[in-house]
Amino acid sequence: MKRKSMIALALASTMLLSACSSSNGASDTTNSSSNSSSSTTNATNNSENTTSEPDSSHPSYLNMDSQFPIVNEPITLTVMVSQGAVQGDFEDIYVFQQYEEMTGINIEWINVPSGVRSERINLAMNDVGNMPDIFLKMNISSVNQLQYGDDGAILDLSQANLLETYAPNFYSFMEDNPNVKQSQTSPNGEIYSLPAAVDSPATKINRKIFINQTWLDNLGLAQPVTYEDWYNVLYAFKYDDPNGNGIQDEIPLTQSAGNLTSMFQGMWGLGNRGIHHTSFDIDETTGSVRHIKTADEYREVLEYIHKLYTDGLIDPEFLTYNDQKASALVSNDQLGVYLNTNLAMLPKEAEEHFVGIEAAPMGPNGDQVWSFMRSSLHSTGAFIISSECEYPEAALQWVDYFFSDEGMLFYHYGVEGETYIQTDDGYEFMPYILDRMDEGKSYDEAIADITPYGYGNNPTVMKAPYFAGAEEDPIPSQAAANLLPYTPDEVWPFFNYTIEENKIITDINSPINSYTTQKTAEFIMGQTPINDDTWKEYVDTVYAMGLEQVLEVYEAAYARIK
Ligand SMILES: [Ca+2]
Known part of the structure; x- marks a missing residue:
């Protein structure tokens, strides 16, 4: 507190000094040169007329010319x-x-x-x-x-x-x-x-979905759009030998659990406020903040991914996913679908095979949200x-x-x-x-x-074109253009929490996140079967951990930006 008032004082006196030195500087210039610049003239005018532009307070050390x-x-x-x-x-x-x-x-x-x-x-x-x-x-x-x-x-x-x-x-x-x-x-x-x-x-x-177009061509398949298409294409990638080597060595899709759910959740309308808040968005029917990981729709997402997993369409070792592993699969022509921001982590030959998907995956009710969308803020x-x-x-x-x-x-x-x-x-x-x-x-x-x-x-x-990142290469750039129509109209920025709110985020929401992450993996792999009882127990546990308090923090933070 003490420190703060000293700064306020220091700033005020700086501005006072600046104003003085500015008018001094102006008169010096006028004295020393008959060709006074227009900015000098302005400064002189401003110092005489207090209602005019704020230019008069520029500190004299700045070159304003x-x-x-x-x-x-x-x-x-x-x-x-x-x-x-x-x-x-x-x-x-x-x-x-x-x-x-x-x-x-x-x-x-x-x-x-x-x-x-x-x-x-x-x-x-x-x-x-x-x-x-x-x-x-x-x-x-x-x-x-x-x-x-x-x-x-x-x-x-x-x-x-x-x-x-x-x-x-x-x-x-x-x-x-x-x-x-x-x-x-x-x-x-x-x-x-x-x-x-x-x-x-x-x-x-x-993140964009890149799909192995060579494999689609080899199998005579069109790009998948609906949730059924996705199942069928991944199934064909697994069992119809798209790389043509006569052995079943393909991995249709590999990705971390968190990204798998984010990739498919839009088919059930989840993630409609973008990617900065992976567990929260808005329930459009009520207008309230929704906890994605306990929503009924999330259960459907998990059931879908669980089926993909059970039928062998997802890398069985998805829990230990990393880009190096995906890169090795691409080198061996063993990967069907890749999710990332660009192709820079993959060997160069990836560009011969992978293209961006043409449309976001569509769910049984026609939902087609692509939630991997940032606000204009990358990081603060x-x-x-x-x-x-x-x-x-x-x-x-x-x-x-x-x-x-x-x-x-x-x-x-x-x-x-x-x-x-x-x-x-x-x-x-x-x-x-x-x-x-x-x-x-x-x-x-x-x-x-x-x-x-x-x-x-x-x-x-x-x-673009002032930034050189691999996102702007032709394939990722086209992938982004394809997905853009499906991104949320309103993307939440990072929220700013008060110190008290931040304590709730840290003390309550972080353990909730750990729990939902663990259970997500268990549901996908079938370690915990998904049924009414297990789902209720899961949701009840999250609420017992204090979800209501976190939702209140979110409502408050959201209200501040509305
Ligand atoms: Ca094969």
């Missing part, structure tokens, strides 16, 4: 940044080296290995008087933002038109995407971070300014460029002719960078000293 450099004289900002496994020192990343020259802002990097991220954030946030200016790519959760914000460690960006004035690109993105604003606004109304955002169907639809907490930052305006201008089209391209690809070239399809890295993959480097390694975007949580927008 052009986009770059951001500052009149070089300044230094300390930035704590999360470092992925193959990411070297951020000091050596090409994009940021260039950006120092463009902006006049020297960055002192504090590289933090991603594995110790949480501890280092906590230490830094409590290191009063010695905090970094900025936390970048640190993926700080909403509830932690609220705690640190409440403690006065984080600058509240909702005050004094800070975003509107110094982050206009982000501000307009937020205005155009209300769910981003909802996700970024704390229950107390304050805004603590800029997020990692997405703005293309290929990245928003975080990508960029945070500490309350000790002396140059918050410059820090905002520094990050805001990455929310412009030009800045998105720069962040992801660097500089044309130096690190990327423009092609008919968009942009690609220069051959000297891509060639590193021939030397055995992964894509992430190959680009690690060029751009900072590996490992996600970047304060920018993932949007």
Whole structure:
């Protein structure tokens, strides 16, 4: 509390000083030069007319005459940044080296290995008087933002038109995407971070179904659409030797239990508020929040998947699913259906066989929801300014460029002719960078000293053609276009919980999630048969664990964004 009031005071005095130095600067310029720029004239006018534009309060250290450099004289900002496994020192990343020259802002990097991220954030946030200016790519959760914000460690960006004035690109993105604003606004109304955002169907639809078209062709089958088609196609994949080697070695479908239910739940209308809340959506008949995992429709989903399992149409080892395993199956031409965001985890030959499904699976009542849909927010907490930052305006201008089209391209690809070239399809890295993959480097390694975007949580927008992710390759991109018509009209953003609500989510909903996850696997495999008695016992157990309290939290959080 004490800390918070000191910050408020400090900010007020900064603004006062800024206003003074701005008018001083204006008169200095007028005195020293007869060719005073229009912005100087404006500033002079504004200082005389208090009802006019807010420009008069720009701090004098900012260069307001052009986009770059951001500052009149070089300044230094300390930035704590999360470092992925193959990411070297951020000091050596090409994009940021260039950006120092463009902006006049020297960055002192504090590289933090991603594995110790949480501890280092906590230490830094409590290191009063010695905090970094900025936390970048640190993926700080909403509830932690609220705690640190409440403690006065984080600058509240909702005050004094800070975003509107110094982050206009982000501000307009937020205005155009209300769910981003909802996700970024704390229950107390304050805004603590800029997020990692997405703005293309290929990245928003975080999982697509890819089906082995070669196998369909070999068997003379059409793409499946209805729940019956799906059963029949998976059955043929299993028993009709689609890979033509004369032995039954095919795995029609492999995926984790959670993704299997999410993949098929839309056939019974579940998951109608997108993928950020895998256990909750809206019961359209009542308008109330619904717990998906105890809904009657979920029982039907489980019965369907249980039948697939019993008839051998799902990998019997689905509980230990991982992408490496799927990749090995594809190498051996043994996999029929693959669910992921793109094909990058699979060997190259996957592109010869797999296509995106043409329509979302349709259930017995015509339901056809594709719930793997993100809001425009990929992850929060990508960029945070500490309350000790002396140059918050410059820090905002520094990050805001990455929310412009030009800045998105720069962040992801660097500089044309130096690190990327423009092609008919968009942009690609220069051959000297891509060639590193021939030397055995992964894509992430190959680009690690060029751009900072590996490992996600970047304060920018993932949007084609300015983003280079494998989601934008032709096959995943087409898959996303096919599924887009079936995605929910209203996608819930991440919810922001009060500290009390968050305690309920942690103490009650997390154990419920563990229990429903365990029972889901048991129901699919038949370890617990699905009948009226077992289902009632399961549902009763979840309620006894405190589901009503969690539903109340959800209703409250949902009400805040409505
Ligand atoms: Ca075979």
